[in-house]
Amino acid sequence: xxxxxxxLIAGAAATALLATSCSGAGAGGSSAGGDSINxxxxxNPQMEDIAKLTKDSFTKxxxxxxxxxxxxxxxxxxxxxxxxxxxxxxxxxxxxxAYEVPIWEKNGWLTxxxxxxxxxxxxxxxxxxxxxxxxxxxxxxxxxxxPFYGESSxxxxxxxxxxxxxxxxxxxxxxxxxADLAAKADGAQPGMKGICxxxxxxxxxxxxxxxxxxxxxxGTWFTKDWKAQVNTGGFKDATKFYVDLVRKHGxxxxxxxxxxECLNGMSQGKVAMWYDATxxxxxxxxxxxxxxxxxxxxxxxxxxxxxxxGWLWAWAWAMPKTTKKADAASKFMLWASSKEYEQLxxxxxxxxxxxAGKRASTYEIPAYKKASASFGDITLKSIQQADPANPGTxxxxxxxxxxxxxxxxxxxxxxxxxxxSAAIAGKTxxxxxxxxxxxxxxxxxxxxx
Amino acid sequence: xxxxxxxxxxxTRPPVRRTKPTTLSxxxxxxxxxxxxxxxxxxxxxPFVATLVISTFQWNIxxxxxxxxxxxxxxxxxxTDDRLRHAVLNTGVLTxxxxxxxxxxxxxxxxxxxxxxxxxxxxxxLLIAPFLVMPVAAALLWKHAIYNPDYGLLNGTLNAVYxxxxxxxxPTVDWISTFPMPALVIALVWQWTPFMxxxxxxxLQAQPGxxxxxxxxxxxxxxxxxxHITLPHLRQYIELGIVLGSIFVVQTFDAVFTITQGGPGxxxxxxxxxxxxxxxxxxxxxxxxxxxxxxVIGSIxxxxxxxxxxxxxxxxxxxR
Numbered sequence: 080x081x082x083x084x085x086x087l088i089a090g091a092a093a094t095a096l097l098a099t100s101c102s103g104a105g106a107g108g109s110s111a112g113g114d115s116i117n118x119x120x121x122x123n124p125q126m127e128d129i130a131k132l133t134k135d136s137f138t139k140x141x142x143x144x145x146x147x148x149x150x151x152x153x154x155x156x157x158x159x160x161x162x163x164x165x166x167x168x169x170x171x172x173x174x175x176x177a178y179e180v181p182i183w184e185k186n187g188w189l190t191x192x193x194x195x196x197x198x199x200x201x202x203x204x205x206x207x208x209x210x211x212x213x214x215x216x217x218x219x220x221x222x223x224x225x226p227f228y229g230e231s232s233x234x235x236x237x238x239x240x241x242x243x244x245x246x247x248x249x250x251x252x253x254x255x256x257x258a259d260l261a262a263k264a265d266g267a268q269p270g271m272k273g274i275c276x277x278x279x280x281x282x283x284x285x286x287x288x289x290x291x292x293x294x295x296x297x298g299t300w301f302t303k304d305w306k307a308q309v310n311t312g313g314f315k316d317a318t319k320f321y322v323d324l325v326r327k328h329g330x331x332x333x334x335x336x337x338x339x340e341c342l343n344g345m346s347q348g349k350v351a352m353w354y355d356a357t358x359x360x361x362x363x364x365x366x367x368x369x370x371x372x373x374x375x376x377x378x379x380x381x382x383x384x385x386x387x388x389g390w391l392w393a394w395a396w397a398m399p400k401t402t403k404k405a406d407a408a409s410k411f412m413l414w415a416s417s418k419e420y421e422q423l424x425x426x427x428x429x430x431x432x433x434x435a436g437k438r439a440s441t442y443e444i445p446a447y448k449k450a451s452a453s454f455g456d457i458t459l460k461s462i463q464q465a466d467p468a469n470p471g472t473x474x475x476x477x478x479x480x481x482x483x484x485x486x487x488x489x490x491x492x493x494x495x496x497x498x499x500s501a502a503i504a505g506k507t508x509x510x511x512x513x514x515x516x517x518x519x520x521x522x523x524x525x526x527x528x
Numbered sequence: 529x530x531x532x533x534x535x536x537x538x539x540t541r542p543p544v545r546r547t548k549p550t551t552l553s554x555x556x557x558x559x560x561x562x563x564x565x566x567x568x569x570x571x572x573x574x575p576f577v578a579t580l581v582i583s584t585f586q587w588n589i590x591x592x593x594x595x596x597x598x599x600x601x602x603x604x605x606x607x608t609d610d611r612l613r614h615a616v617l618n619t620g621v622l623t624x625x626x627x628x629x630x631x632x633x634x635x636x637x638x639x640x641x642x643x644x645x646x647x648x649x650x651x652x653x654l655l656i657a658p659f660l661v662m663p664v665a666a667a668l669l670w671k672h673a674i675y676n677p678d679y680g681l682l683n684g685t686l687n688a689v690y691x692x693x694x695x696x697x698x699p700t701v702d703w704i705s706t707f708p709m710p711a712l713v714i715a716l717v718w719q720w721t722p723f724m725x726x727x728x729x730x731x732l733q734a735q736p737g738x739x740x741x742x743x744x745x746x747x748x749x750x751x752x753x754x755x756h757i758t759l760p761h762l763r764q765y766i767e768l769g770i771v772l773g774s775i776f777v778v779q780t781f782d783a784v785f786t787i788t789q790g791g792p793g794x795x796x797x798x799x800x801x802x803x804x805x806x807x808x809x810x811x812x813x814x815x816x817x818x819x820x821x822x823x824v825i826g827s828i829x830x831x832x833x834x835x836x837x838x839x840x841x842x843x844x845x846x847x848r
Contacts, residue, residue, distance in 0.1 A: 157808035164589035164811065186592055269696065280791055331677035334705040334792050349678065486590035490810035494611075501793025504705035512793070 115144035116171040116407050119159055121394060122149045123338075124362045125228050125434040126174065128424060129415055136423060137414050143407045152338070153281045156489065163188045168401030171408040175397045176283075177214035177467075178482045180224045183397075184217030190398040193222035195409040202413050206438045210462055211393050214478075224395030225416040229436030230358040231380070231389035231461035232291060232481075233454075236260075238376040240267045240351045254292065254320060254381045257352070261328040264351035273328030275350040276321065279337035280500045282492020287390060287481040288354055289499065291380065293317040294471035295388035300483050300491075300520060303474040305527045307520035309495065310513040313384075313472070319509050322502050334504040346371055354381065356392065357436065357461055360454040364431040377454045379461060384472055390481040391465035393437065421447075436462055476527070487523045494519055576824075583817035590811050602818035612819060614794055615802040616826070619778060621709065622798055626716045626780075627773040631766060633717065634724025641725070642732045659722035667786035670715040675703040675787070708788050708796045715783055720776075724769045731765030732758070771835060778827055799823050 120126045130147045138144055148170075150158060159173045163183065175183070183189050196204045204222075208229060215224035234257065236248050244267055246260055261273030277285045293299065298313025308314050325333045330344050338355060342362060345353045346369035353359070366372040380389040396412040398405060414420055421433045421441055430450030435441045435458065442448065442459050451458075470480040477484040482492065498512035549557075586598040606612055641652055658666065674681045677700050686698035704711050735758065743753045781800040784790055790797035790805070797805075799819070807816040 160590070160811060161808065164592070182590070186590070270700075280789060331700045332702045332705065334702070335789075344678075486588070486811075490805075493805070493809050497791055498793050500791050501795065504702075504708075504792035506705075506708075506792045506795055 114142055114407065115146060116402075116404050116411060117146045117148070117169060118172045118411070119148045119150070119155065119162070119170045120174040121152050121155045123152075123358070123394070124368075124432070125358065125394075128428055128432060128434075129227075129420075132420075132423060132427060137411065141407075141410060141414075143410060145411060152283050156283070160489075163399045163401075166399075166401050168399065168403070170399065171402040171404050172396055172398055172412055174227065174394050175224060176395065177391065177393050178283075178479065178484060178488070180215050180395065180397065181217060181478075181484055182486055184219075184223045188400055189217075189223045190400055190402070190405060191217075191221050191223060192225055192396075192398065192409070192412070195413060196222065196225065199413050201419065202417055203440075206418075206440050208437055208439060208462060210391055210465055210467070211437050214391060214393055214467060215395050224393070224397045225412050226393045226395045226437035227416055228358055228434035229391075229393045229462055230356045231391055231436075231458065231465050232288065232355060233357050233380050233389060233457060233461055234352060234354050234378045235345060235359065235363065236352040236376050236378065237264075237348075237371060237374055239374045240264055240271070241376070243267065248376060248378050251379045251387075252381045254295070254383050257354070257381045258320070258324050258328075261324060261352060265328045267351055268348065270349060272330050272344075272350050274324065274352040274354070275330045275336065275341040275344050276325050276333070276354060277337050277341060278325055278329070278333035278500050278503045279335055279340070280493060280497040281337070282482060282489060282496060284337040285496040285500055286492040287356075287392075289318065289321055289496070290481040291388055291390045291470075292321055292383075294480065295381070295383045295385045296320070297384045297472045299471050299473055299475060300488075301476050301524060303476055305476055305524040307517055307524050309520045310510070310517040315509070315513055317383075318499060318502075318513060322499065322509050325503050326505065329503075334500045345369075345375075357389075357454065357458040358434075360451070360458065361431045361433065361435070364450070364454070365429060367429075375453065377457050379457065385470075387461070387464050388470075389461040389465050390470075391462065391467050392481070425450075485523070485527070487526070491516075491519055491523050579817045579820055582813055583821050585814040587813040588811050589813060598814070602814045603822070605815060606818050606822050611794055611797070612799075612802060615797050615799045618709075618794075618796060619798040619800075622712060622716070622780065622796070623774055623777045625713050626720060626777045627770055629713065629717045630720040630724045630773065631728075631769055633721045634726075634769070635728050635762075635766075637721065637725045638728035638732055641729055655725060656722045658719050659726075661719070663719065663782035664786060666719050667715060667783045670711075670718075670783075671704070671787045675711055677702045704788055705792055708792060712783055712787055712796055715787060716777065716780060719783075720773060724773065727765050727769045727772075728762060731762045735761050767835065767839070771831065774831060774834065775827070 120130075126149060130149065133145050133147075148158075155174070159170070159175060160179075161167070162169050163173070164186075180189070193204070196202050207226060211226045211229045212222065215222060215226060217223045234248075234252060241248060241260075241264070244263060246263055248260065249256060252260075257274070263273075264271075265273035277288055279285055290300070293314050296313040296317035298311075298315070298317055299308050300314070301307055330336055330341065330350050332340070336344070338359070341350070341353050341355055342359055344350045345359070346363055348370050360375075360377065363369050363375055364372050379387065382388045396415060398408050398412065402408055416437070418438065418440060421435075421438070421444075424433050425444070425446055430444075430447050433441065433447055435447070435451070435455070442451075442455055448455060465480060467478045467480050469475070475483075482488055495512070495516035498507060498515055499509070501507045502509045502512045583602055584597060584599055585595060586601070587595045637655060641648065641655070645651075661669070672680070677683055680703070682703055683698065683701060686701070688698075690696075690698035739757060740753060743757055748756070779800055780798060781804065784796055784798055784801045785804070788796040790801045794802075803816050803819050803823070806812050806819060
């Protein structure tokens with residue numbers, strides 16, 4: 080009996096060893112190939128498009144095979160941070176955002192990309208929008224991420240529903256006006272809710288719209304001299320307003336709803352309004368995936384005490400220093416961020432789906448202008464008027480609109496939004512959530528005082 | 529334990545080989561097994577030792593230059609952290625309710641399946657099916673096909689019932705947010721009941737038929753037979769189910785990650801998920817390792833106690 084048990088254990092262990100050694104050999108083998116690269120990216124529609132288009136154009140032209148790994152935003156960050164921070168070197172290219180670039184550059188994890196862009200004459204680096212270049216630069220002012228698409232935030236609403244109910248949306252609404260409109264639009268059609276606002280925990284999920292709202296209510300996570308402000312003033316007012324609005328007129332299943340769920344809700348006609356990323360418009364205006372295509376109006380991000388309140392984000396290609404295929408990887412990144420790729424998407428998949436928001440020239444392509452007539456102009460203006468250095472009513476310790484650019488914010492933002500999500504679910508009060516959040520924020524602030 | 533009394537020395541030795549094996553011959557016999565032993569130690573114990581070492585470091589991978597030895601401060605944090613204490617509680621509630629419910633349900637199903645009826649083979653296969661579904665797939669199924677407030681089966685059924693009575697739509701219940709812990713427990717019970725059922729069915733079928741027949745001849749009712757003969761016979765099978773079930777359910781990650789993401793708030797955050805957050809959101813390797821070590825020690829202690837309790841309960845039962 081005992082001997083069989085040991086035999087079993089030994090057998091299992093041997094199998095495990097075989098399995099690991101095989102995978103080790105496999106990984107080594109592929110890195111020796113040189114003509115295939117591993118790309119890790121977030122599962123947004125624009126990334127799914129590039130995964131579809133790469134084989135027949137990029138791989139065909141260059142012979143470089145691209146293996147994509149696609150993950151939801153939260154899981155992407157787990158994986159990409161792991162891979163880059165531990166120098167595992169599994170990926171040659173990864174999509175990261177405006178939050179990661181400056182922090183990771185400081186740790187020496189990223190390859191400088193500006194020089195690659197300069198060498199490529201067709202790339203036209205000068206065409207990139209200034210806020211994008213700023214937010215993807217390191218402390219040395221050089222470019223460490225090539226933007227794939229850029230976004231700000233705005234308010235989307237169903238024009239047909241508003242017309243039917245006799246409601247009008249101002250061009251620059253205040254949050255109070257939005258709440259009133261949500262109350263009136265609630266139930267306009269069977270099963271339709273007034274507004275969709277993210278309730279899924281995560282600093283990049285619920286954290287993004289909430290923090291941009293906190294800014295315009297006069298709040299901040301930290302004052303300039305690192306005093307935590309989570310349970311006071313504008314932060315508290317904004318959170319109460321947000322939670323109240325979602326609970327009264329928000330989408331069904333709000334505590335589990337993130338960007339993707341709201342996108343589904345809006346395109347399936349389950350909500351009348353949605354405050355979120357400008358990049359959502361591309362998918363919403365595609366009749367193949369959206370029942371609401373052509374019926375949506377766009378207004379600037381709602382404000383309270385500031386003149387504007389849109390956030391600023393870029394999904395960008397970055398190359399970890401560990402890659403052994405810098406050449407192939409850079410070719411892919413330059414192609415994916417090029418004007419040529421935008422043309423390809425426009426012609427193959429339709430102009431609304433172009434990964435926009437990074438180049439001034441995109442907004443001058445006649446076909447794109449026509450296709451984006453309802454949202455292109457307001458997207459560009461929202462990006463241009465976003466001010467990452469000074470997004471609220473008071474000075475900040477770091478640069479960034481809907482995040483605080485410190486390594487601890489991934490954890491802090493996730494935990495605080497977890498509590499706020501619980502308040503949206505009615506499982507705790509906003510006061511309790513924010514008092515707990517304040518303690519966490521004070522702990523983080525200690526590292527910086 | 530009773531006090532030790534000196535045993536009377538045996539007057540005659542049993543007829544065995546007198547010569548003690550020499551050290552050399554002992555080692556000669558062990559030698560061929562040594563590589564396997566060393567290998568086993570390497571693959572099972574070294575990772576744990578590594579975890580122990582890591583748990584004494586302050587190590588946040590986002591701050592690669594600040595790694596340093598901090599002694600036991602990570603453990604202090606583990607024991608004083610509110611969130612971890614909360615996670616311990618959630619783990620207990622989740623594990624206990626899943627194991628108890630699935631043992632009870634499994635027992636009921638096993639008793640039914642123990643009878644002869646037409647189509648028993650088919651019924652058995654169907655009942656085992658949930659256990660064969662991959663945990664992540666099962667969790668996705670529950671989250672989307674059943675609990676989803678928009679298109680899930682539960683609300684769909686509610687709507688259909690309301691429509692029968694002339695209403696437009698039923699209430700939109702957000703099951704996962706309103707009942708987070710029960711939502712998890714039900715999904716897990718669904719998955720674990722077949723496992724318990726299999727173990728208990730094996731126990732029932734190992735029951736000697738003559739004892740049952742004797743009980744019947746003696747005029748015992750079905751309930752009496754079950755309570756005084758079948759249940760004591762099943763004791764060790766139930767124990768086995770509880771122990772194996774607890775060990776697996778304590779580690780539940782897929783369901784928590786997929787269905788509730790530990791929320792709302794931290795209401796369904798169990799230890800594996802909390803450690804995952806420490807590791808992959810906070811990137812504090814030292815803290816995660818310390819929490820992991822505490823969990824291992826804690827589960828060994830609790831498993832031992834639970835077993836003793838169960839064993840003594842049954843001993844009282846049978847001695848009555």
